[in-house]
Amino acid sequence: MVKTEHLVPNRQKTQETDVSKLQDKDLLILLGGIKELAQIRGYTSVEYKVVAASESYFATSCKITWLPNYETGGKEIVFESLADATVNNTKSFARFFLAAIAENRAFVRCVRNFLKINIVSQEELGDAKLLDDSSSVNENPTSPQSLLEKVMKEKGVNFDALKKRLIKEKFENAENLNSITDISKVKIFELIDRLKKVKD
Numbered sequence: 001m002v003k004t005e006h007l008v009p010n011r012q013k014t015q016e017t018d019v020s021k022l023q024d025k026d027l028l029i030l031l032g033g034i035k036e037l038a039q040i041r042g043y044t045s046v047e048y049k050v051v052a053a054s055e056s057y058f059a060t061s062c063k064i065t066w067l068p069n070y071e072t073g074g075k076e077i078v079f080e081s082l083a084d085a086t087v088n089n090t091k092s093f094a095r096f097f098l099a100a101i102a103e104n105r106a107f108v109r110c111v112r113n114f115l116k117i118n119i120v121s122q123e124e125l126g127d128a129k130l131l132d133d134s135s136s137v138n139e140n141p142t143s144p145q146s147l148l149e150k151v152m153k154e155k156g157v158n159f160d161a162l163k164k165r166l167i168k169e170k171f172e173n174a175e176n177l178n179s180i181t182d183i184s185k186v187k188i189f190e191l192i193d194r195l196k197k198v199k200d
Contacts, residue, residue, distance in 0.1 A: 006033025008122065028122040034108045037115060042067035044076070048103055051082065051189040052147055058098040059084040059144070059189055062106035066114065081110035082186055084144070089126030144188040145180045151195045162191070 007019045007027050014026045044065045051059040063080040066072070083105030085098040094101050101123070108121035152162065159180065166174035166183075177183060183191070 002029055002033050002037065002117075002119065006030045006036065007119070010120070010125075012125070024119050027119050028125070029108075029112075029117070029119045030122055031104060031108065034111050034121055034123075037117070038064070038111045041115060042069070046107070048106065050099075052084075052144070052192055053099070054147065056087045056098075057084065057143075057147060058086075058102040060099070060102040060106045062103070062110040064107075064110050064114065077114075079110055079114040081106055081113055082189070083109050083124070084185075086143075091126065144185050144192075145183075148180055148183075148188050148192050148195075151192050155195050155198055157195065 004019055006029055008030060009016055009019060009022060010026050010028045014022060016022055016026070019027060044067060046065075047063045049061045049063070051061055053059070059082065061080055061082045063078060066077045066079060068074045068076045083102055085094075085101035085105060087095050087098070090098065090101055104123045105121075108123050111117070112119075112121060152158070163174060163177050166177065171187070180188070
């Protein structure tokens, strides 16, 4: 399905250099391979939407309208995925191009998820040396949760008011939310967007 010229070993998982000897979990697919697969499958449009943006954080959604075929019962399918880029999850020079990295990540994630490709894209990997799963929201000012907290503070909205609003809107499990960290990333971006539109 993917040409070997578009595959490379995942250096975080293996020292093997011959991609033909590696399993999917030890491989990375290059952006060119994802683009080629998308062209082979066929699509009519690709749309990007900036979900959140700051100097050190960028989130983008990618929506692809796929051509109808026998697998979709002759129906056009629209598929969308979300991706982000921060100074904490990008490598070296890429930290200066967060918008482009987030755009590429959203595109490859959309294609991979729609086509059910299990090989991770090189664009989706951050710098493992910089990532620390134990870091809290307060230690990472570019996390979606921190961005939401910042916007809430600017607009004078506390967590209880936000929770009541989500319960009123029948957001799934809203009554069980104990903090911002319990809210999904996708919902957080939506809330940031909505709060920014609220007049002071």
